[in-house]
Amino acid sequence: MEYILYEKEAWVGIITLNRPKALNALNSGVLEELSQVLDQAKRDEVRCLILTGAGEKAFAAGADISEMRLLSREEGERFGKKGNQVFWKVETFPAPVIAAVNGFALGGGCELAMCCDIRIASENAVFGQPEVGLGITPGFGGTQRLARLVGPGMAKQLIFTGKNIKAEEALRIGLINSVCPQGELMEEAGRLARSIVRNAPIAVRNSKEAINEGLDTDLRSGLGIEERLFGACFETEDQRYGMDFFLDKNKDKQREMFKNR
Numbered sequence: 706m707e708y709i710l711y712e713k714e715a716w717v718g719i720i721t722l723n724r725p726k727a728l729n730a731l732n733s734g735v736l737e738e739l740s741q742v743l744d745q746a747k748r749d750e751v752r753c754l755i756l757t758g759a760g761e762k763a764f765a766a767g768a769d770i771s772e773m774r775l776l777s778r779e780e781g782e783r784f785g786k787k788g789n790q791v792f793w794k795v796e797t798f799p800a801p802v803i804a805a806v807n808g809f810a811l812g813g814g815c816e817l818a819m820c821c822d823i824r825i826a827s828e829n830a831v832f833g834q835p836e837v838g839l840g841i842t843p844g845f846g847g848t849q850r851l852a853r854l855v856g857p858g859m860a861k862q863l864i865f866t867g868k869n870i871k872a873e874e875a876l877r878i879g880l881i882n883s884v885c886p887q888g889e890l891m892e893e894a895g896r897l898a899r900s901i902v903r904n905a906p907i908a909v910r911n912s913k914e915a916i917n918e919g920l921d922t923d924l925r926s927g928l929g930i931e932e933r934l935f936g937a938c939f940e941t942e943d944q945r946y947g948m949d950f951f952l953d954k955n956k957d958k959q960r961e962m963f964k965n966r
């Protein structure tokens with residue numbers, strides 16, 4: 706692939722946007738390859754994905770402005786649809802996705818981080834939706850996901866002003882989960898991924914689905930979704946052995962089993 710690196714260690718996949726000279730800006734090629742690599746990671750049955758950017762400066766500095774400059778109205782809508790389709794694959798990926806945000810996460814870059822399940826950032830990370838300064842709205846889900854993550858008031862302030870915020874402020878408003886020094890970011894992401902993959906994979910996957918689907922509906926329907934996915938865990942080996950080993954007070958065997966599943 707020209708723009709994406711992919712590696713897999715044990716049950717953890719790492720996808721790196723690899724266009725550092727353009728601060729990993731998202732052109733059609735990056736989007737297409739990201740879509741393909743997500744399919745590959747799904748086939749590999751990874752139990753956690755880490756998504757990051759190459760270089761020291763950027764996670765992704767947004768959709769590619771030079772590619773968008775001369776788009777017609779229809780082409781603009783199609784470009785937004787393409788971004789939304791690929792980001793939807795991230796959102797619904799059948800295992801947790803961690804964004805390791807190692808620098809600028811602007812426009813489409815911030816939107817990409819927001820469709821991940823967990824966001825951790827380095828101290829030099831910068832977040833923002835600067836699109837209105839370019840004469841457009843956020844187009845890869847920013848108007849929807851930012852408002853859901855930080856509330857409509859803060860989302861509107863960030864989008865209407867187009868102002869960037871630093872990692873500490875992003876942490877304060879709940880846009881990200883944690884901040885660490887840049888040199889420790891990937892180790893931190895790896896630690897978090899390992900602490901996820903040592904648990905029962907079907908249970909983790911069903912939890913993600915229950916949270917995501919539940920957030921799209923009212924509480925009563927959400928509880929119905931949880932009941933279905935809770936029920937679907939029963940009769941699995943994970944549930945049978947997981948509970949047997951717990952009752953036998955054999956924690957090591959429990960962990961070992963999930964690791965080797």
Ligand code: CAA
Pocket residue numbers: 726727728730731766767768769770771788809811812813814816835836839842843844845847
């Ligand atoms: N699209 C295309 N190229 C980009 C880019 C983008 N979004 N962001 C950076 N680049 C390119 C620059 O053009 C430059 O290329 P050259 O070396 O060929 O000139 C290279 O990356 C390095 O960038 P800078 O020289 O600008 O680096 P800097 O350190 O001075 O500034 C920055 C960094 C503040 C992130 C600045 O690059 C910047 O403001 N980038 C644009 C951010 C932005 O507006 N993003 C939103 C895009 S619109 C969008 O994403 C729509 C949507 O929702 C789908």
